[in-house]
Amino acid sequence: SRKYTLAVLPGDGIGPEVMAEALKVLDAVAARSGIEFTYNHQLVGGAAIDAVGKALPAETVAACEASDAILFGSVGGPKWEKLPPNEQPERGALLPLRKHFGLFANLRPGICYPALTSSSPIRPDLVEGGFDVLCVRELTGGMYFGQPKSRTTLPDGDIEVIDTMVYKKSEIVRIAHVAFKAAQLRRKHVTSVDKANVLTNSVLWRETMVEVAKEYPDVTLAHLYVDNAAMQLIKAPRSFDVLVTENLFGDILSDEMAMIAGSLGMLASASLGKPKGDGLYFGLFEPSGGTAPDIAGMGIANPIAQILSSALLLRFALGLEKEAASIESAVKKVIDDGLRTGDIFSGAPGTRKVNTKEIGEAVIAAL
Amino acid sequence: SRKYTLAVLPGDGIGPEVMAEALKVLDAVAARSGIEFTYNHQLVGGAAIDAVGKALPAETVAACEASDAILFGSVGGPKWEKLPPNEQPERGALLPLRKHFGLFANLRPGICYPALTSSSPIRPDLVEGGFDVLCVRELTGGMYFGQPKSRTTLPDGDIEVIDTMVYKKSEIVRIAHVAFKAAQLRRKHVTSVDKANVLTNSVLWRETMVEVAKEYPDVTLAHLYVDNAAMQLIKAPRSFDVLVTENLFGDILSDEMAMIAGSLGMLASASLGKPKGDGLYFGLFEPSGGTAPDIAGMGIANPIAQILSSALLLRFALGLEKEAASIESAVKKVIDDGLRTGDIFSGAPGTRKVNTKEIGEAVIAAL
Ligand SMILES: CC(C)[C@H](C(=O)O)[C@@H](O)C(=O)O
Numbered sequence: 001s002r003k004y005t006l007a008v009l010p011g012d013g014i015g016p017e018v019m020a021e022a023l024k025v026l027d028a029v030a031a032r033s034g035i036e037f038t039y040n041h042q043l044v045g046g047a048a049i050d051a052v053g054k055a056l057p058a059e060t061v062a063a064c065e066a067s068d069a070i071l072f073g074s075v076g077g078p079k080w081e082k083l084p085p086n087e088q089p090e091r092g093a094l095l096p097l098r099k100h101f102g103l104f105a106n107l108r109p110g111i112c113y114p115a116l117t118s119s120s121p122i123r124p125d126l127v128e129g130g131f132d133v134l135c136v137r138e139l140t141g142g143m144y145f146g147q148p149k150s151r152t153t154l155p156d157g158d159i160e161v162i163d164t165m166v167y168k169k170s171e172i173v174r175i176a177h178v179a180f181k182a183a184q185l186r187r188k189h190v191t192s193v194d195k196a197n198v199l200t201n202s203v204l205w206r207e208t209m210v211e212v213a214k215e216y217p218d219v220t221l222a223h224l225y226v227d228n229a230a231m232q233l234i235k236a237p238r239s240f241d242v243l244v245t246e247n248l249f250g251d252i253l254s255d256e257m258a259m260i261a262g263s264l265g266m267l268a269s270a271s272l273g274k275p276k277g278d279g280l281y282f283g284l285f286e287p288s289g290g291t292a293p294d295i296a297g298m299g300i301a302n303p304i305a306q307i308l309s310s311a312l313l314l315r316f317a318l319g320l321e322k323e324a325a326s327i328e329s330a331v332k333k334v335i336d337d338g339l340r341t342g343d344i345f346s347g348a349p350g351t352r353k354v355n356t357k358e359i360g361e362a363v364i365a366a367l
Numbered sequence: 368s369r370k371y372t373l374a375v376l377p378g379d380g381i382g383p384e385v386m387a388e389a390l391k392v393l394d395a396v397a398a399r400s401g402i403e404f405t406y407n408h409q410l411v412g413g414a415a416i417d418a419v420g421k422a423l424p425a426e427t428v429a430a431c432e433a434s435d436a437i438l439f440g441s442v443g444g445p446k447w448e449k450l451p452p453n454e455q456p457e458r459g460a461l462l463p464l465r466k467h468f469g470l471f472a473n474l475r476p477g478i479c480y481p482a483l484t485s486s487s488p489i490r491p492d493l494v495e496g497g498f499d500v501l502c503v504r505e506l507t508g509g510m511y512f513g514q515p516k517s518r519t520t521l522p523d524g525d526i527e528v529i530d531t532m533v534y535k536k537s538e539i540v541r542i543a544h545v546a547f548k549a550a551q552l553r554r555k556h557v558t559s560v561d562k563a564n565v566l567t568n569s570v571l572w573r574e575t576m577v578e579v580a581k582e583y584p585d586v587t588l589a590h591l592y593v594d595n596a597a598m599q600l601i602k603a604p605r606s607f608d609v610l611v612t613e614n615l616f617g618d619i620l621s622d623e624m625a626m627i628a629g630s631l632g633m634l635a636s637a638s639l640g641k642p643k644g645d646g647l648y649f650g651l652f653e654p655s656g657g658t659a660p661d662i663a664g665m666g667i668a669n670p671i672a673q674i675l676s677s678a679l680l681l682r683f684a685l686g687l688e689k690e691a692a693s694i695e696s697a698v699k700k701v702i703d704d705g706l707r708t709g710d711i712f713s714g715a716p717g718t719r720k721v722n723t724k725e726i727g728e729a730v731i732a733a734l
Pocket residue numbers: 090091094095251564565594
């Protein structure tokens with residue numbers, strides 16, 4: 001019998017209520033497959049600030065260390081927006097978690113389901129039939145942690161600020177493999193995004209992508225400058241398969257892609273760290289959307305992103321591919337059956353507006 | 368009588384043919400207003416590489432120095448794509464021009480005309496009535512010219528690359544004033560885009576925007592993180608008035624905005640440098656779109672972006688506001704009359720497909 005311990009960090013806003021549904025789905029999967037999950041619930045984000053004074057308590061980190069993977073909700077909200085950026089829930093929890101656990105690969109599927117294209121802000125003819133892009137963002141390099149970061153008052157009284165974008169080739173090689181391996185299981189096309197006409201970083205990035213591509217002769221590689229990528233994602237989202245890029249470009253483009261896909265409430269993400277062998281990774285799994293403070297506690301939030309995040313956890317951290325796929329199919333079925341939370345409800349014939357719990361129950365029923 | 372010398376740099380691809388129309392429009396304006404323009408035609412980009420071996424010949428720079436403003440076409444094309452990035456037409460011409468002339472403020476109007484909303488890739492209900500965003504991009508700071516930029520082989524054989532993002536407060540103050548002054552003449556709202564939750568640069572950027580805003584009590588100021596801005600531009604382009612941001616974010620967001628507006632062939636830009644007094648600047652004025660090599664030489668390209676760039680030149684470099692506005696109204700009239708080049712022709716009733724010259728003539732007739 002297979003036993004796993006998961007660190008469960010629901011966080012703020014809608015985090016706890018969507019997490020509850022994801023755990024019910026995991027339990028249902030476990031019951032069917034002879035798996036046993038132990039959930040280690042921990043504080044994070046604003047909830048942790050309120051309870052113990054910081055966004056990422058040491059106890060939470062310790063619990064994550066003792067777990068097989070981290071299932072994360074979402075953090076942040078107006079209540080904590082006036083704190084210094086360093087102490088705010090998002091930055092204060094996510095960046096240290098990424099750094100501590102070396103979560104170098106952020107995988108964000110940008111899926112627009114054929115039945116939900118009307119939720120996309122893009123013109124119907126450009127998203128007809130939906131699309132499925134996988135954004136692979138390098139998550140521990142570049143400007144996020146690059147040193148020096150400084151602020152200096154100059155002799156003439158002016159102030160100078162510096163941030164540093166730094167990559168090592170080995171970091172680029174590592175993320176390239178993640179992207180190419182993912183592409184092999186998909187439509188076998190990688191688009192690497194850089195700014196090689198301006199940045200020294202990007203010149204090495206591009207060279208390295210070309211080099212690693214040679215190990216994947218079945219995968220095609222294209223390059224786009226980041227400004228052009230920001231345009232092509234809008235005009236031709238269906239032309240992408242796997243998009244791979246550095247940390248800050250990935251921050252911008254993966255959010256842009258999520259918006260284009262139409263519903264943040266549907267999008268999961270995986271942040272992968274130390275390889276555990278067999279293609280598995282220690283990782284943190286979380287919805288792409290935020291805490292939606294306006295609807296928190298009302299029981300109407302879309303739990304699908306959280307449920308799909310738990311599927312990614314099963315796949316990437318535990319190697320439970322069959323179980324992961326069963327959750328994903330169940331979600332597809334629920335959508336095809338017309339169940340919609342408010343964020344994706346358009347009143348189209350054959351659809352029905354339901355709440356958080358009803359989606360959770362429907363997914364379990366469809367497993 | 369007012370005499371002006373303009374450096375005219377048509378460049379590559381459709382550059383020369385759209386430039387020809389812009390100059391005819393300028394001549395028509397001049398004839399009506401007792402102004403005299405002398406055009407100093409110069410090589411730039413791929414055309415200059417082919418003729419004299421480099422994208423920005425010294426003679427071209429000298430001619431620009433001796434002029435009241437630079438009217439630029441566009442540069443680049445497949446023919447020169449295999450050159451090292453530094454020598455390619457875009458980078459090899461534009462970056463040195465920006466640096467040499469200190470062109471610190473890039474103004475890119477992102478206009479979606481009410482009659483052209485169907486050209487936008489955004490869902491009709493989100494762009495109904497069109498929109499008019501002004502993107503103000505800082506153009507000489509940040510990662511573009513920041514030092515050090517380096518590539519080092521480490522003792523263990525790994526390679527490390529570094530780019531540096533650097534701003535001085537005085538540079539931020541300077542671009543802030545451009546943005547707030549522009550907003551005063553528009554809908555009096557500035558959205559400043561940064562990544563203050565991660566970058567030291569952005570913390571100073573945000574502080575400085577707040578400080579400069581105090582001098583413009585009639586203008587409201589909002590802040591967005593760059594990832595969120597990439598989303599909001601898609602979902603709510605009409606909610607923006609003036610968007611101000613640093614160099615690289617501006618590169619990405621202004622292109623994204625241009626795509627959202629729907630036709631690159633309609634969008635002009637101004638890159639402003641040394642103030643000449645009276646609110647005027649030495650500057651470079653160019654279409655936002657590229658050289659469109661696929662249709663170059665066919666006489667079917669949209670010359671409106673180039674024509675509107677010449678209007679921006681009249682306004683910002685020469686202070687000829689009335690003449691600038693007359694060109695802009697003439698362009699609006701031509702659009703309202705249903706004339707469309709192929710890039711914006713959708714076959715809608717009341718519209719007619721025309722070529723480059725016909726648009727030029729129609730604008731002149733509508734002056
Ligand atoms: C909160 C912030 C530091 C973070 C980032 O920039 O990475 C967020 O935007 C994200 O994408 O997870």
